[in-house]
Amino acid sequence: MDLKVEPQLSSKDLFLLYKHLYDYLGPQYWWPGETKEEISIGAILTQNTTWKNVEKAIENLKREGLLDFKKILELDKDYLAQLIKPSGYYNQKAQKLKNFAEFMLKEFGGKFDVSIDKWSLREKLLSVKGVGKETADSIILYAFEKPIFVVDAYTKRILLRHGVIESDKIEYDEIAKLFYLSIPEDVKIYNEYHALFVNIGKNYCSKRTPKCNECPIKKLIKD
DNA sequence: CTCCAGGGGGCCA
DNA sequence: TGGCCCCATGGA
Known part of the structure; x- marks a missing residue:
């Protein structure tokens, strides 16, 4: 079982969440690498x-x-x-x-x-x-810089904890679809969004020490 | 010590 | 497709 956080998010809020996270944390400058x-x-x-x-x-x-x-x-x-x-x-x-x-x-x-x-x-x-x-x-x-949304373990865990998805058994492509249906098809946005999720995942949503109370997403939802 | 980290393939029913 | 096993190091 994975803990959940109140209040909950909906898949319709994903673009709003992106804009808030970007304003709050700024560009992440991904992916690290010179070539x-x-x-x-x-x-x-x-x-x-x-x-x-x-x-x-x-x-x-x-x-x-x-x-x-x-x-x-x-x-x-x-x-x-x-x-x-x-x-x-x-x-x-x-x-x-x-x-x-x-x-x-x-x-x-x-x-x-x-x-x-x-x-x-x-x-x-x-x-x-x-x-x-x-x-x-x-x-x-x-690398190819085409607008494809990257789903990783952090993405899934964050969506799960904030109630966007119900089960961790959901398929990879089903999770990606939530983003394709909610946000504009844009390399810059997909780039930053994934990087922002990794930032949040690492710092506030890790498996071992989930610091949900300090998570920026929890604060941002209160709007 | 145990558990996990920015997964994926092979096998088998 | 769904479940299970393997790969392997370094850090908390």
């Missing part, structure tokens, strides 16, 4: 792992000049695994990075400024072994 390659690689490395550990892995790759799809594809898999060890699941993730690098080179010549429909792009990304919905959507939004 699209770095951003997309980070999206895979952060699977079920804290960002702090991912930073170490990225730093190792950057130091070796390996934030490059061609080099990742050619690199010895075990060596790649050692470099990304701090991010955990290193054997699996080494293979995932190779799968993704090969996909990007074959499909788009390693480029991100492609004029492909975002849903077609999503289908293609989901066909890569190691890229699930959240990872695909993160890559589409933050």
Whole structure:
């Protein structure tokens, strides 16, 4: 069971919530990363792992000049695994990075400024072994810069605690739909909204020490 | 010590 | 599709 917070929010309030959070917390400047390659690689490395550990892995790759799809594809898999060890699941993730690098080179010549429909792009990304919905959507939004809404564990937990959704068994795409129906289709908004949710999730809605009483959302709802 | 963090794939009924 | 297991490190 997950705790709930009174009063409750409705899915119709999601755009209002965004505007309030943005006014209150300001831009979050996501996704951290100097290049699209770095951003997309980070999206895979952060699977079920804290960002702090991912930073170490990225730093190792950057130091070796390996934030490059061609080099990742050619690199010895075990060596790649050692470099990304701090991010955990290193054997699996080494293979995932190779799968993704090969996909990007074959499909788009390693480029991100492609004029492909975002849903077609999503289908293609989901066909890569190691890229699930959240990872695909993160890559589409933050590297390809197309308006796809990213749903993560924080998003689900926050919506659950504020009564927007009833059950944590709700499907990923069903949660995303709540946002597509409530807010304008806009890369900037989707970018900031997800980042704001992570901010709130980390600081006020973590599983272990939920500081619901100090949560900005609780204060904002009182309008 | 236990539990969790910005998941995803494989297997099986 | 729904449930279950595996992957693996670092931090609270």
